Structure formats: structure tokens, C-alpha cells
Amino acid sequence: MTDLxxxxxxxxxxGERLGAKIPKALVQLAGKTLIExxxxxxxxxxxxxxxxxxxxxxxEFQELLGTEVTVVTGGATRTLSVKxxxxxxxxxxxxxxxxDAARALASTDLAMRVIDSLRAGExxxxxxxxxxxxxxxxxRDNYVTKTPTRAKLRAIQTPQGFTRKLLIKAHTSSxxxxxxxxxxxxxxxxxxxxxxxxxxxxxxxxSDLIDAERALIPEANSEMxxxxxxxxxxxxxxxxxxxxxxxxxxxxxVGVDGHSDGDVAAHAIxxxxxxxxxxxxLGSNFGTADPKYAGASGLQLLTxxxxxxxxxxxxxxNVSVQIIGNRPKIGARRAEAxxxxxxxxxxxxxxxxxxxxxxxxxxxxxxxxxxxATALLLRSAR
Numbered sequence: 001m002t003d004l005x006x007x008x009x010x011x012x013x014x015g016e017r018l019g020a021k022i023p024k025a026l027v028q029l030a031g032k033t034l035i036e037x038x039x040x041x042x043x044x045x046x047x048x049x050x051x052x053x054x055x056x057x058x059x060e061f062q063e064l065l066g067t068e069v070t071v072v073t074g075g076a077t078r079t080l081s082v083k084x085x086x087x088x089x090x091x092x093x094x095x096x097x098x099x100d101a102a103r104a105l106a107s108t109d110l111a112m113r114v115i116d117s118l119r120a121g122e123x124x125x126x127x128x129x130x131x132x133x134x135x136x137x138x139x140r141d142n143y144v145t146k147t148p149t150r151a152k153l154r155a156i157q158t159p160q161g162f163t164r165k166l167l168i169k170a171h172t173s174s175x176x177x178x179x180x181x182x183x184x185x186x187x188x189x190x191x192x193x194x195x196x197x198x199x200x201x202x203x204x205x206x207s208d209l210i211d212a213e214r215a216l217i218p219e220a221n222s223e224m225x226x227x228x229x230x231x232x233x234x235x236x237x238x239x240x241x242x243x244x245x246x247x248x249x250x251x252x253x254v255g256v257d258g259h260s261d262g263d264v265a266a267h268a269i270x271x272x273x274x275x276x277x278x279x280x281x282l283g284s285n286f287g288t289a290d291p292k293y294a295g296a297s298g299l300q301l302l303t304x305x306x307x308x309x310x311x312x313x314x315x316x317x318n319v320s321v322q323i324i325g326n327r328p329k330i331g332a333r334r335a336e337a338x339x340x341x342x343x344x345x346x347x348x349x350x351x352x353x354x355x356x357x358x359x360x361x362x363x364x365x366x367x368x369x370x371x372x373a374t375a376l377l378l379r380s381a382r
Contacts, residue, residue: 003094003095003119004047004048004090004092004093004094004095005045005046005047005048005093005094005095005096005097005115006046006047006048006049006050006089006090006093006095006096006097006164007042007045007046007048007049007050007096007097007098007099007111007159008050008051008052008082008085008086008089008096008097008098008099009035009038009039009042009049009050009051009052009098009099009100009101010052010074010078010081010082010085010098010100010101011023011024011025011035011038011051011052011053011054011061011074011081011101012025012052012053012054012074012075012076012078012081013025013078013101013102022057023053023054023057024101024102024203025038025053025061025101025102026057026060026061026064027203027209029104029203029209029212029213029216030212030213030216030217033064034101034102034104034203035051035061035064035065035101035104036064036065037104037105038099038100038101038103038104038106039051039065039069040349040351041104041105041106041107041108041111041349042097042099042108042111042159043335043338044108044111044112044338044339044341044342044343044347044349044350045097045108045111045112045115045339045342046097046335046339047090047092047093047335047336047339048070048089048090048093048335049065049068049069049070049335050069050070050071050072050085050088050089051065051069051070051071051072051085051101052072052073052074052075052081052082052084052085053071053072053073053074054074055073055074058071058072058073068331068334068335070088072084072085072087072088077176078178079171079175079176079177079180079183080176082098082171082180083171086167086168086171089164089168093164094163094164095115095118095119095161095162095163095164096161096162096163096164096167097111097114097115097158097159097160097161098158098159098160098161098162098167098179098180099111099158099159099160100158100202102202102203102204103157103158103200103201103202103203104203104212105199105200105201105203105212105215105216106157106158106159106197106199106200107197107199107200107347108342108347108348108349109197109347110127110157110159110196110197110200111159112343112347113127113194113195114126114127114159114160114161114194115161117161117192117194118161118162118163122190122192123162123163123166123184123189123190124160124161124162124163124166124181124184124189124190124191124192125160125161125162125191125192125193125194126156126157126158126160126161126179126181126191126192126193126194127156127157127158127159127160127193127194127195127196127197127200128154128155128156128157128193128194128195128196129154129155129157129195129196129197129198130151130153130154130155131150131153131154131155132150133150134147134150135147135148135150135153154193155196156179156181156193156196157196157197157200157201157202158179158200160179160180160181162180162184166184166189167180167184169187170183170184170186170187170189171183173186173187199215223378223379224317224376224377224378225276225277225278225314225376225377225378225379226276226374226375226376226377227271227272227273227274227275227276227277227374227375227377228271228272228275228372228373228374228375229267229268229269229270229271229272229273229274229275229281229282229372229373229374229375230268230271230370230371230372230373231264231265231267231268231271231282231370231371232264232362232368232369232370232371233256233257233258233262233264233368233369234256234257234362234367234368235254235255235256235257235366235367235368235369236254236255236256236257238254238255238257239254241254241255241256241257242255242261243255243256243262243328244261244262244263244297244298245263245264245265245323245328245337245369246263246265246266246298246321246323246330246333246337246340246341246352247263247265247266247297247298247299247302247337247340247341247344248333248336248337248340250328253327253328256368256369259288259293259294259295260286260293260294260295260296260297260298260301261295261296261297261298263297263298263299263301264323264369264370264371265298265321265323265337265341265352265371265373266297266298266299266301266302266341266344267282267298267301267371268321268371268372268373269302269305269319269321269341269345269373269375270282270285270286270301270302270305271373272319272373272374272375273305273306273309273316273319273375273377274305274308274309275375276309276314276375276376276377277308277309277312277314277377278312279308279309279312282301285305285308286301286304299340299341299344302341302344302345303344303345306344306345306346306348309377310346313379314377314378314379315377315378315379316345316346316348316375316376316377317348317349317376317377317378318348318349318350318351318375318376319341319345319348319349319350319351319373319374319375319376320350320351320352320353320373320374320375321341321350321351321352321353321371321372321373322352322353322354322355322371322372322373323352323353323354323355323369323370323371324354324355324356324357324363324369324370324371324372325354325356325363325366325368325369325370326356326363326364326366327366329354330352330353330354331354334352334354337352338350338351338352
């Protein structure tokens, strides 16, 4: 994959204004901490995620987020935390997103739009919303000194995106700023503002936390549908057969037999989505009798599946897939798999995990690979 992305999340804010005696990022929201929500929403676009945790809480953050997230000790300020995290960014990453843990609901789609703008040639990109209130500048005695033109003002959000070299160079400055775009602006670099989103608001007070809870819990007039899907394929006797799994090509691995590319993870997700939407199953939608799907990639099937689910009036809230088999080892490419699967599903939240059966059964004996997936769909009442 080209143009890989690292995501830095400084998470050192206190939870005092939320009435908590722990760091804000560890405050619970709908059963998960703010930092877990933030990481989950950024994971589909990230090759690497680095979280700068408050000193003394590193182990707690690592346990919550797992070994695939790099947890480092943050600094006394947001700027210093980002600077420290930059030292751990892999050189293979061309772009860096800096995201606030307190904007836990900022969507994967917002992050993707920031990245798309970077890939189109911008060096610095920030999301922002038009300002609806009149803003006035005041002096130290609270007398108005100026009223800026509201049409030219934007309330800036995160994630903010930069080319790797630009952000590292900007952080050679000793200035302490409220966002990384400020450092870039000071170097005379143009910063592009794209449309932000309402749900990317900053959770600072208890009122904000309540609003975030409401945003996460579907309205009473929304219909929720859950589906489960499974798929299994045997390893091919043809040593030249390519292995495609979770949307990725796995070199030096023997593939599985099947009418399409045999991607059990993609197929299980399709099955779960069709099941939730009441649209049949994988076979009835992409049957072996249809030559159109001979050799079709799992990503192609996912994209078409998502289109059919959308046409039926549903929105994909999230999908989760667990791959069962002795090989290949998924861990090192999990972030990449999440990225391509989410992209095929239009930016939906995706979780990928893997397990073995301790030598038992079809997969444990190394004869093939299985996958099981769940999907949650939402549809508003008409």
C-alpha cells in the first residue's frame, strides 16, 4: 500500500471538568472509554496508531488498546505530547493525522476525507465548521475591540492531516499551540480547511458527554438489524493458487479453492450484511451459477453487497469478523485489512480479529480457513 498513514492521539487531558479524577481519555462513553472510541474510528485509515498517555497511565492505556497501538508517555502540554509521539512514527508513513481523544466521535469518513485531500496534493488539511455565533474580540477589560466577519470564520476540529516531513519540521519550533495547524501556519504553509462534521465536537463537560451518549444511541424511531455470517474454504492442492484474505493478497501462501477468490473474511461479512438486511445470503446473491462472479475479489463482493444493503434502506453501523485458522498470521497486517475492508464498505467501522482452534478440527488440522462475522445495520422508520 502506498501513502501510508500514521495517527497520533495526544491523550493527556484531565477529566476535572467531567467530574472525573482520571484522565479524560479514560472516561466511559456508552461502555467504552473515549480513547477506545477515538482509536476505533481512526483504525480503518491507519497503518500505525500512536497514543501519548499521561505519565503513570501507560500500562492501563496499553491494556485497553492492545499491542497493535503504540503507547508512549506524553508531555506536560499537547504540543509536547505530539512532539514525543513523532519520534515513534515509522518512516514508511507518508502522512500523519493528529487527533484529539476528546473528539471521540469523529468518524472514519472524516479522517478519510482529510487523507483524500492530502493525497490530492495538499500539505496540511484541517476539518472545520462554519461559525454560527457572532464572535467579538475584547481587550483585558472586556471591551470589544473588533467584530470579525462571521462568514470568514471556521471552528476547527480534528483529525488534522499533514505530510510527515512538514509536521516533523513544524515541531522543531519551541512554540506551544492549541493545534498543530498553528505551527504549520507560522511557517507560512497554506492550510486547507475542508468541511467538518457535527459529531466531531470536543467532549469537555458533562453536558458534552450526555450529547455524545445521545449521538451513539440510535433514536427510538430507528430500526436495528443484526446479522451473522460464516464462510469456510479448504486450502488448494494447486500450489500456484493465490491466497486472498480480508481483502489482502498474502504472498508465499497457498490459496484456498473457490468459485471466486475464496476470501472467507469478506464472504462472511457479506453473509452477515445480507442476513441483517433480509436479502438472502452469499449464495443467493453471488451464486456460482453466475459467471460474473467467477474469480471475483472479496472486495468487489463487499462493495456490491454494501450497495445492495444501502438500496434496501439500511446504513452499516459496524461489522466485526473473526478469522479462524493456523495461517496466515493476521496481527502484522490487521490495520491494513481493516483499512481495505472499511473502504469497500464505504467507510463503515470494521473490526478484525483472529484465532486458532488449538489443533482441533478442520482449521486446527491446517486443512483450511474459516471466518465468522456479525453486522449491525440501522434503518430509520419511514
